Amino acid sequence: MIPRKATRSLMVGDVPVGGGAPVSVQSMTTTKTADVDATLAQVYALAGAGADIVRITCNDTEAAQALAEIVPRSPVPIIADIHFQYRLALAALEAGVHGLRLNPGNIRNESHIKTVAREAKDRGVPIRVGVNAGSLDRDLLAKHGSASPDALVESALIEVGYLEDVGFGDIKISVKHSNVPAMVESYRLLSEKVDYPLHLGVTEAGPPPGGLIKSVAGIATLLLEGIGDTIRFSLTADPVEEARAGRSLLEYLGLRERKGLDLIACPSCGRAEVDVIEVASQAQAALEREGLPIQVAVMGCVVNGPGEAREADIGIAAGRGKGHLFIKGQVVRVVSEDEMVEALVDEARRLVAEGVEARLAAADAEAAEIAAATSRQLVEIQGDANRAAERRARVAEVAENG
Numbered sequence: 001m002i003p004r005k006a007t008r009s010l011m012v013g014d015v016p017v018g019g020g021a022p023v024s025v026q027s028m029t030t031t032k033t034a035d036v037d038a039t040l041a042q043v044y045a046l047a048g049a050g051a052d053i054v055r056i057t058c059n060d061t062e063a064a065q066a067l068a069e070i071v072p073r074s075p076v077p078i079i080a081d082i083h084f085q086y087r088l089a090l091a092a093l094e095a096g097v098h099g100l101r102l103n104p105g106n107i108r109n110e111s112h113i114k115t116v117a118r119e120a121k122d123r124g125v126p127i128r129v130g131v132n133a134g135s136l137d138r139d140l141l142a143k144h145g146s147a148s149p150d151a152l153v154e155s156a157l158i159e160v161g162y163l164e165d166v167g168f169g170d171i172k173i174s175v176k177h178s179n180v181p182a183m184v185e186s187y188r189l190l191s192e193k194v195d196y197p198l199h200l201g202v203t204e205a206g207p208p209p210g211g212l213i214k215s216v217a218g219i220a221t222l223l224l225e226g227i228g229d230t231i232r233f234s235l236t237a238d239p240v241e242e243a244r245a246g247r248s249l250l251e252y253l254g255l256r257e258r259k260g261l262d263l264i265a266c267p268s269c270g271r272a273e274v275d276v277i278e279v280a281s282q283a284q285a286a287l288e289r290e291g292l293p294i295q296v297a298v299m300g301c302v303v304n305g306p307g308e309a310r311e312a313d314i315g316i317a318a319g320r321g322k323g324h325l326f327i328k329g330q331v332v333r334v335v336s337e338d339e340m341v342e343a344l345v346d347e348a349r350r351l352v353a354e355g356v357e358a359r360l361a362a363a364d365a366e367a368a369e370i371a372a373a374t375s376r377q378l379v380e381i382q383g384d385a386n387r388a389a390e391r392r393a394r395v396a397e398v399a400e401n402g
């Protein structure tokens with residue numbers, strides 16, 4: 001487990017953030033908030049894809065009114081995103097939102113911020129101080145010369161000071177930058193100065209794959225250092241994709257329990273006995289439909305596949321027109337190549353229902369032997385890629401003769 005930096009705890013609706021709670025996934029709707037049905041449909045889609053909390057823009061009175069209808073019908077807590085108009089923050093609170101996000105770069109009046117904080121405090125609603133490099137307070141921009149990590153952190157701390165002045169402590173902070181190293185540095189700096197929970201994100205990351213790579217690079221770097229309590233991928237894409245990506249990242253880092261499929265596949269090489277890319281994509285599509293929370297390996301050859309993927313719950317390795325189905329590295333069944341994806345899905349279902357021990361006990365008696373024989377044949381045909389015999393002879397020669 002990754003040791004996490006100790007932070008204070010707060011609640012966004014029924015989702016705990018900080019204080020050692022599981023790192024949560026956030027996403028944001030792209031619908032017009034005033035369109036209640038379309039927005040709710042997207043909130044449900046985001047929750048289904050792994051979002052624990054959803055943010056919705058509250059950019060006018062109609063949006064605030066819509067929030068009053070959306071919040072009670074939402075499956076997850078709702079945060080209102082506020083820019084410029086502090087009155088819309090008050091309206092969103094009246095609508096019953098579970099959290100607010102304020103941008104210090106565009107709500108700059110101290111007394112307005114404090115008015116919102118007092119109201120949020122009375123209602124037990126947390127506030128995220130959401131600093132963004134692209135909309136940094138212009139005085140700080142002039143002072144620092146650029147949206148540097150120091151400038152972002154200073155902006156956050158000024159705003160936090162306003163909230164603390166009125167005894168408000170349910171604070172989350174983000175200091176998002178579109179430049180990955182600057183984003184990482186900003187959060188590191190902030191994390192040294194405060195123990196409020198941090199919301200991580202690379203802002204304006206762009207469309208996938210670049211946006212995904214940037215987001216993973218920034219967010220994962222910090223999470224692996226124990227920094228970060230809640231995350232958002234800001235992709236120029238269907239937000240369902242960002243919710244799914246955020247959830248997957250946390251699962252891959254071992255920060256959240258696996259809810260879905262983790263498909264691993266070898267990169268393929270000259271030894272491959274099958275089109276690994278094609279088989280992997282067929283297996284992924286079929287297994288995702290099943291929604292099984294397991295790690296599945298698709299390996300191009302039986303010579304190295306079962307051994308290399310022995311950590312996977314279940315896998316399939318090709319060889320000489322056959323598919324070798326293995327559980328925890330042990331071959332349990334051999335099927336013809338054209339049945340391999342179907343057999344993999346069938347065994348995956350049984351594995352989840354019956355458990356590893358039961359499925360190993362039900363292994364075909366000859367499966368391991370057939371796999372070993374196929375592996376030997378392939379080594380004979382293709383040669384030993386690891387050149388084990390040659391190496392052993394050389395080692396013996398050195399040991400005996402120096």
Ligand code: SF4
Nearest residue numbers: 266268269272300301
């Ligand atoms: S499992 Fe086989 S085909 Fe895949 S990369 Fe390894 S050696 Fe190559």
